[in-house]
Amino acid sequence: xxxxxHETPIYRLTGVSKIYRKGGREIPAVRGLDLEIRAGEWLAxxxxxxxxxxxxxxxxxxLDRPTQGRVEFGGDDLAAASEAxxxxxxxxxxxxxxxxxxxxxxxxxxxxxxxxxxxxxxxxAQRRARVAAALxxxxxxxxxxxxxxxxxxxxxxxxxxxxxxxKAPRVLLxxxxxxxxxxxxxxxxxxxxxxxWRERGLTLVLSATTVxxxxxxxxxx
Amino acid sequence: MFFLTYLRRExxxxxxxxxxxxxxxxxxxxxxxxxxxxxxxxxxxxxxxLRALYGIGTDVTVTTKPKPPSGRPTxxxxxxxxxxxxxxxxxxxxxxxxxSGTIDTLLSAxxxxxxxxxxxxxxxxxxxxxxxxGLVLTDNRIVLPSGSxxxxxxxxxxxxxxxxxxxxxxxxxxxxxxxxGRTFAAADANADVAVVDANYATANKLTVGxxxxxxxxxxxxxxxxxxxxxxxxxxxxIPLARAQALATNPAxxxxxxxxVNTVYVTAASAADIGxxxxxxxxxxxxxxxxxxxxxxxxxxxxxxxxxxxAGALGKWLAVLVLIAAFAVASLLTMxxxxxxxxxxxxxxxxxxxxxxxxxxVLGESVSTGIIGGLAGVGLGFAxxxxxxxxAPKLSATVPSAGGSGGLQTQIAGxxxxxxxxxxxxxxxxxxxxxxxxxxxxAGAIVLAVLLAIAGGLLAGSFGGWRAARLxxxxxxxxxx
Numbered sequence: 001x002x003x004x005x006h007e008t009p010i011y012r013l014t015g016v017s018k019i020y021r022k023g024g025r026e027i028p029a030v031r032g033l034d035l036e037i038r039a040g041e042w043l044a045x046x047x048x049x050x051x052x053x054x055x056x057x058x059x060x061x062x063l064d065r066p067t068q069g070r071v072e073f074g075g076d077d078l079a080a081a082s083e084a085x086x087x088x089x090x091x092x093x094x095x096x097x098x099x100x101x102x103x104x105x106x107x108x109x110x111x112x113x114x115x116x117x118x119x120x121x122x123x124x125a126q127r128r129a130r131v132a133a134a135l136x137x138x139x140x141x142x143x144x145x146x147x148x149x150x151x152x153x154x155x156x157x158x159x160x161x162x163x164x165x166x167k168a169p170r171v172l173l174x175x176x177x178x179x180x181x182x183x184x185x186x187x188x189x190x191x192x193x194x195x196x197w198r199e200r201g202l203t204l205v206l207s208a209t210t211v212x213x214x215x216x217x218x219x220x221x
Numbered sequence: 222m223f224f225l226t227y228l229r230r231e232x233x234x235x236x237x238x239x240x241x242x243x244x245x246x247x248x249x250x251x252x253x254x255x256x257x258x259x260x261x262x263x264x265x266x267x268x269x270x271l272r273a274l275y276g277i278g279t280d281v282t283v284t285t286k287p288k289p290p291s292g293r294p295t296x297x298x299x300x301x302x303x304x305x306x307x308x309x310x311x312x313x314x315x316x317x318x319x320x321s322g323t324i325d326t327l328l329s330a331x332x333x334x335x336x337x338x339x340x341x342x343x344x345x346x347x348x349x350x351x352x353x354x355g356l357v358l359t360d361n362r363i364v365l366p367s368g369s370x371x372x373x374x375x376x377x378x379x380x381x382x383x384x385x386x387x388x389x390x391x392x393x394x395x396x397x398x399x400x401x402g403r404t405f406a407a408a409d410a411n412a413d414v415a416v417v418d419a420n421y422a423t424a425n426k427l428t429v430g431x432x433x434x435x436x437x438x439x440x441x442x443x444x445x446x447x448x449x450x451x452x453x454x455x456x457x458x459i460p461l462a463r464a465q466a467l468a469t470n471p472a473x474x475x476x477x478x479x480x481v482n483t484v485y486v487t488a489a490s491a492a493d494i495g496x497x498x499x500x501x502x503x504x505x506x507x508x509x510x511x512x513x514x515x516x517x518x519x520x521x522x523x524x525x526x527x528x529x530x531a532g533a534l535g536k537w538l539a540v541l542v543l544i545a546a547f548a549v550a551s552l553l554t555m556x557x558x559x560x561x562x563x564x565x566x567x568x569x570x571x572x573x574x575x576x577x578x579x580x581x582v583l584g585e586s587v588s589t590g591i592i593g594g595l596a597g598v599g600l601g602f603a604x605x606x607x608x609x610x611x612a613p614k615l616s617a618t619v620p621s622a623g624g625s626g627g628l629q630t631q632i633a634g635x636x637x638x639x640x641x642x643x644x645x646x647x648x649x650x651x652x653x654x655x656x657x658x659x660x661x662x663a664g665a666i667v668l669a670v671l672l673a674i675a676g677g678l679l680a681g682s683f684g685g686w687r688a689a690r691l692x693x694x695x696x697x698x699x700x701x
Contacts, residue, residue, distance in 0.1 A: 058697070063694045064694035102697070104227075104567070106227070
């Protein structure tokens with residue numbers, strides 16, 4: 001995909017730092033970061049464990065606020081917005097995929113995906129239709145009633161991807177999405193993400209300890 | 222719909238914990254219901270005792286202390302030539318001496334005499350709805366030795382009530398239920414007719430149409446009445462005018478014509494009782510004016526102890542158990558929320574409001590509370606049933622409505638000088654068996670439901686507060 005570099009970036013981070021304080025000590029996770037991400041790009045953030053990858057994704061997703069700096073999304077500074085505003089942006093615009101899938105264990109695949117539409121006030125019939133389409137898009141249409149405990153790791157991550165995509169987000173934030181998967185399953189997931197990214201024009205930011213597998217993603221990231 | 226699905230699944234996942242919490246609440250609530258049932262049962266039993274003592278409709282009773290008898294028993298021997306020669310035995314009662322035959326006296330011994338007009342005076346007081354006089358009497362019978370029967374038989378006593386038949390809703394008979402025959406009619410005012418207590422009738426093989434002798438006068442039984450259990454009713458009811466004519470005032474030795482020894486008063490309303498009591502005390506400074514609540518405080522015995530036990534110890538025990546149940550429910554709910562921190566963090570990441578998450582936690586807690594409440598109602602019913610089954614019969618010692626006679630007898634033994642028996646102890650109290658019947662009241666069930674919801678809300682609010690404070694990043698950081 002060709003990216004127009006003159007296009008307004010979807011993300012602009014300016015002088016962003018995140019410092020954790022623990023027992024009187026300061027632990028900087030992100031220090032003085034300037035970053036622009038354009039719509040439709042994919043960005044892989046690579047680093048060792050504990051080097052701030054998750055913190056960066058949390059800042060991009062409005063799950064946390066920086067100690068310093070601005071995190072502009074679509075022109076609005078998430079760091080300065082109220083909790084209610086950030087929550088609304090999260091509900092509408094961000095899809096999250098976590099390393100440990102983070103599915104609600106007592107809800108079926110269908111209900112886990114449906115949980116992402118609850119904050120948007122989508123009516124039941126429309127909700128069910130969108131959920132079915134999302135599960136179909138990840139190849140799990142026939143597993144809708146299965147609980148997470150009845151699915152493999154790869155299938156659980158597919159459900160998580162469906163949950164992230166069902167709300168038609170602008171950005172997909174994936175924190176080590178293949179970290180808990182075996183090699184074959186990892187390739188499947190990357191291939192799936194690639195397909196979805198290309199088909200939907202998403203902005204995709206993912207973190208990983210190694211980006212060797214990013215070769216599975218199309219160019220123009 | 223999603224809310225209920227999530228709630229149901231979560232309760233199923235934590236079923237053991239939910240059952241544990243519900244059970245704790247059930248025990249606390251069941252205990253509250255049982256204590257309330259027992260307490261209301263004891264109170265009802267006491268109320269029955271009070272009601273039976275003075276009858277339904279009586280709010281205040283007026284009596285006066287008896288004056289000492291004016292005549293002294295004859296001292297010294299009364300030598301009467303009895304069968305077989307030699308000096309025989311004689312009996313002196315309240316100054317009159319008898320040497321043979323059957324002595325049958327109708328006495329007012331525990332209460333002093335009041336003018337019959339007192340009732341009319343009281344009826345005219347402000348706040349008084351009705352007032353009626355009555356005579357609480359004891360019929361004492363002694364069969365003196367004669368012929369081959371040279372032994373003095375122990376005297377027998379029967380409680381007799383002189384009933385004002387123009388006020389059927391006042392007095393001890395007002396609480397009775399006729400099991401056969403009829404009650405008094407206006408035409409019976411001066412007739413020798415009687416209504417007898419069912420237990421007395423059974424014990425003495427009496428039926429309607431039989432006769433009963435009071436003060437040597439035969440009364441035809443026109444009706445048999447039964448009184449509530451736990452009462453100590455008079456055995457025989459006769460018209461007041463006949464009782465007045467036949468009874469002897471121990472203070473004067475004369476008949477009690479135009480006299481009563483108890484006035485039964487009905488107040489216009491419950492709120493007027495105190496004022497009526499004070500007015501009567503002002504009108505009759507020498508009288509003893511007793512309301513139902515005064516009498517209630519005089520009731521002693523195991524019924525009163527049970528009432529105190531249920532009221533004080535039982536209440537506090539139930540409260541303590543409930544507090545413990547609420548505390549355990551709250552702690553377990555908070556612990557459950559702590560385990561679900563990553564789950565709630567994920568939901569917040571998806572855009573869920575804190576209020577939605579809190580309401581989910583509250584919904585789960587209240588559901589558990591309601592289940593506990595329903596189980597508690599069941600336990601309460603079971604507890605009350607057990608109390609009904611195994612509770613010992615209680616006793617209530619109350620000021621007696623019927624005197625024991627206070628009979629003064631002196632027996633002049635032949636040749637041996639007088640053998641006296643002084644006045645019997647004025648037994649002004651009677652001990653009555655009080656069957657206790659505990660019951661679950663509608664109020665107790667409503668309270669149980671409210672407690673269940675309160676318990677659930679309390680437990681859920683602690684957990685919900687914790688969930689609301691979660692920052693998504695911190696919550697997600699705890700994912701293993």
